[in-house]
C-alpha cells in the first residue's frame with residue numbers, strides 16, 4: 074500500500090496515528106459497502122435488482138451507476154431520511 078514500515082521520524086508520530094485512524098475508518102466503510110453489495114447481488118439473483126424496495130419502481134440507471142447497491146429510488150431514499158450519500162441531493166434536485 075506504499076506505507077513506510079520504518080517510523081524513523083519521531084515527529085511524524087501524530088500524523089502516523091492519524092493515517093492509522095483513516096485506514097480503520099475506511100476499512101469499516103468498505104465492510105459496510107461490501108455488505109450492501111452482497112445484499113444487492115442477492116437481490117439480483119432474486120430478480121429484484123435495480124427496483125426500489127419501497128415503491129417497486131425501477132431505480133434510475135444514473136443512480137445505479139453511482140450507487141450500484143442502491144435499495145431505493147431517490148424519492149423513497151429521501152423519505153427514508155438516509156440521503157447521506159454524496160451527490161444524492163444534487164441528483165434529486167435536477
Ligand SMILES: [Zn+2]
Pocket residue numbers: 125126127128129130145146147148149150
Ligand atoms: Zn421508490
